[in-house]
Amino acid sequence: FTGQVLDAIDKEGLKDTTLVYFASDHGGWLERQEGKRQLGGWNGIYKGGKAMGGWEGGIRVPGIFRWPGVLPAGTVIDEPTSLMDIFPTVVHLAGGAVPQDRVIDGRDLLPLLQGAVAHSEHEFLFHYCGIHLHAVRWHQKDTGAVWKAHYVTPIFSPPGAGACYDRGFCPCFGEGVTHHEPPLLFELSQDPSEAKPLSADTEPL
DSSP states (O other): HHHHHHHHHHHHHHHHGEEEEEEEESSSOOOETTTEEEEEOOTTTOOOOTTTTHHHHHOOOOOOOOOOOTTTOOOOOOOOOOOGGGHHHHHHTTTOOSSSSSSSOOOOOOOHHSSSSSSSSSSSEEETTTTTEEEEEOOOOTOEEEEEEEEEEEEEEEBSSSSSSSTTTTTTGGGEEEEEEEEEEEETTTTOOOOOOOOTTTTTO
């Protein structure tokens, strides 16, 4: 399907005037089954998957951009962005202005994509499961550290598994989640798999 869309853009001569942004709204659905067959995806080193609002495997996905003549080809940007950034980016490209009477969570992506800035404008990103805040990430600009606090995490089942195989997907609230007080804390640039929660003993800062 993606190839058909790109072919149509090329055929109509719109390649140089069209920004293409390809992404997923979540990581692989680990629990996916068809009958007795396990068809779930794989999220590499990242814990969790679809319907898990905090773990990296549920929210960390690549974004692929194409705009010949405007965006440099072959560039890799390792910065946190959000699908919420589509709105202000498109508004800017259309010559408009985002509303000023409310908070707009997205940021215009063009400066980052064109190399005018080195870092995403997102110092903080809030990660929800449905309407429930599960985690928040802080990109500490002066050090490059990326801290993430988990307030709520799904209870994986069976015990020791990396997903909620007995339910089909993990719940956002209720008996299927654990509330953490204090929150679980990870430093993602050192521990991208979120395997070792930090404590005052292991991370005094």
